[in-house]
Amino acid sequence: MVSSLNGKITKGNNNTSQWWASKEDQAHFHGLLKKAHLIVMGSKTYEAAKQGISLTSDKLRVVLTRKPKKYASEAVPGRLEFSNKSPKQLVSSLAKRGYSQLLLVGGGEVNALFLKSGLVNELYLTLEPLIFGTGKELVAELPLDVKLKLLAIKKLNKRGTILCRYAVSKQTR
Numbered sequence: 001m002v003s004s005l006n007g008k009i010t011k012g013n014n015n016t017s018q019w020w021a022s023k024e025d026q027a028h029f030h031g032l033l034k035k036a037h038l039i040v041m042g043s044k045t046y047e048a049a050k051q052g053i054s055l056t057s058d059k060l061r062v063v064l065t066r067k068p069k070k071y072a073s074e075a076v077p078g079r080l081e082f083s084n085k086s087p088k089q090l091v092s093s094l095a096k097r098g099y100s101q102l103l104l105v106g107g108g109e110v111n112a113l114f115l116k117s118g119l120v121n122e123l124y125l126t127l128e129p130l131i132f133g134t135g136k137e138l139v140a141e142l143p144l145d146v147k148l149k150l151l152a153i154k155k156l157n158k159r160g161t162i163l164c165r166y167a168v169s170k171q172t173r
């Protein structure tokens, strides 16, 4: 995830971060995408990103939606699937299919769901030196109490974009 200093993952009503995220963050993010074989996102993130997604045989993307039928015509089994399973059910069914790592790419609603289910092990967070008055939150509002431990921190550019890598050390209540 990339956020403003005050935890916004979108700027106002604009639903993409590519206009304000630094090129260094985008390079880091594309590096993670390149390595991933399994990518999970919420339907709003999918809607915001889908023009830029190219489906390849080495990657399965799963989009969480309560209305998978709505997306039936866009689904490509093994490459792009739509699911209304709970995070636990989803992870367990994907593990049975042989996946051992999952890259969760947001947005805030789905981040909250996975954190609540205790299914996040690590968090990569880029902090851009920006403050937005309005926009979506990194983690949507849910009762959560998650403790993390900083594993690494790197300054990505002269303006002071910071990339942090955390381990989730204690799960939710």
Ligand SMILES: NC(=O)c1ccc[n+]([C@@H]2O[C@H](COP(=O)([O-])OP(=O)(O)OC[C@H]3O[C@@H](n4cnc5c(N)ncnc54)[C@H](OP(=O)(O)O)[C@@H]3O)[C@@H](O)[C@H]2O)c1
Binding pocket: 001, 002, 003, 008, 009, 010, 014, 015, 016, 017, 041, 042, 043, 044, 045, 046, 048, 049, 064, 065, 066, 067, 083, 084, 085, 086, 105, 106, 107, 108, 109, 110, 111, 113, 136, 140
């Ligand atoms: N800055 C960043 O790093 C970053 C990263 C990712 C995304 N974003 C931005 O964040 C925005 C989207 O974030 P968001 O929080 O609004 O939405 P989101 O988490 O991407 O997606 C929310 C959607 O997930 C589905 N969902 C939620 N709970 C579910 C459940 N229990 N079971 C099944 N499906 C469920 C629902 O889809 P349906 O409505 O289809 O049922 C819901 O509308 C986009 O603008 C995107 O560009 C920014």
